Amino acid sequence: MRSKYKTGLLRANLLVAAALVALRAITADAWIDAILLGTMTAWLIVTSVRLPLGHRRLTVTLWQLLPGLLLAALLWAAPERHIAWIWVWAILLMWPQPPWTLLLHGLLAAITWYAQRELLGSEQWWLAGLLLAGLMVFGLSRSRALQAQRFATRHRARLVAGWPLWPRARLERDLDRERRRSTRESAHVELLLLRLPPRKQLPAVGRLRHHLQRFESCYRLDRSTLGVLLISRDAEQGEQRRQRLLDALESSTTARAIPLPCLVSLADERHALARQSPSLWIKESPTHA
Known part of the structure; x- marks a missing residue:
């Protein structure tokens, strides 16, 4: 439009x-x-x-x-x-x-x-x-x-015209949809949480959008947290795509990857990201613990 x-x-x-x-x-x-x-x-x-x-x-x-x-x-x-x-x-x-x-x-x-x-x-x-x-x-x-x-x-529109950047409320709705997709298509879907300074959010989204598929989106959860839903064929491809996204960001970015079957509470994962020490933490499913 x-x-x-x-x-x-x-x-x-x-x-x-x-x-x-x-x-x-x-x-x-x-x-x-x-x-x-x-x-x-x-x-x-x-x-x-x-x-x-x-x-x-x-x-x-x-x-x-x-x-x-x-x-x-x-x-x-x-x-x-x-x-x-x-x-x-x-x-x-x-x-x-x-x-x-x-x-x-x-x-x-x-x-x-x-x-x-x-x-x-x-x-x-x-x-x-x-x-x-x-x-x-x-x-x-x-x-x-x-x-x-x-x-x-x-709460229902893109935060930046023409960019795949949506508010937190959109993510909460999309999580249910992507859980059903992962079950129906046996796809690997993970939520990648990124913590970075507020002034670097838009530049980061500008770089991330070149690595996202047209059906994938980025979400602004708060002033210092972005979320990305990555949809891949399997866990191996998901790991490769995640690494390409992280390589496009600055080294000071803290990341937390959660496969959707392992996601219990979005709020808990955000709090864990704020206290996280390593730059990247990947949540494993209980079967691999």
Whole structure:
């Protein structure tokens, strides 16, 4: 599907907003307005360009804080010229974000609204505050709904578009299917657990996917653990394929191989991997103990 993650419309909206803000920056009378509006334009353009690369995650602290800080600076520096921008706070709250940034944006909105009391007059100031509060509550409810949808989607969809990387919930369903396959086809199926630093997970998946069959997948179990289901004709071929996968990874990776007939508890195997000393541990079936 060409726009599987529905980013096309959002990207277009960001670019339109960037064009409007850029036009406002060009026609600004004060240099401080031009700088702040120009920075806003750059933020919108970069966000729209990087949006399809969702796995790169433009969610570093400064990037999340920048639009709110720029808006607060604009309203604080020249409220008489940019009073209409106060309604943008409601739009900022609609963007999915961590709770602490929602709290910060709410606090900045309250501060900038309070600073307008002399400019608006008592009655208009209170009315603007009530309307802004209502719109912000609506934006917050929208943000919570989007995050709930995103959470549900991540539990059933690929974590990276076009890559065989799935969430843990998918692995728990696939284990039952592959157990039935191994019994029905007398195939050798094993779960390979890999422990590596979080920053190295995506590069590792990028290398692993070239060694997986089209019917095999990789799973992200937590910030430091990946799982791979290897399906082979027999144990000998499974050992060869496992070694090729491990050779493609860095030497610091800790691995644990469990044939599905020997897998009793996925949680127990993950805990054992975290305490494991050797770089590779292969679980043997009881008949070979």
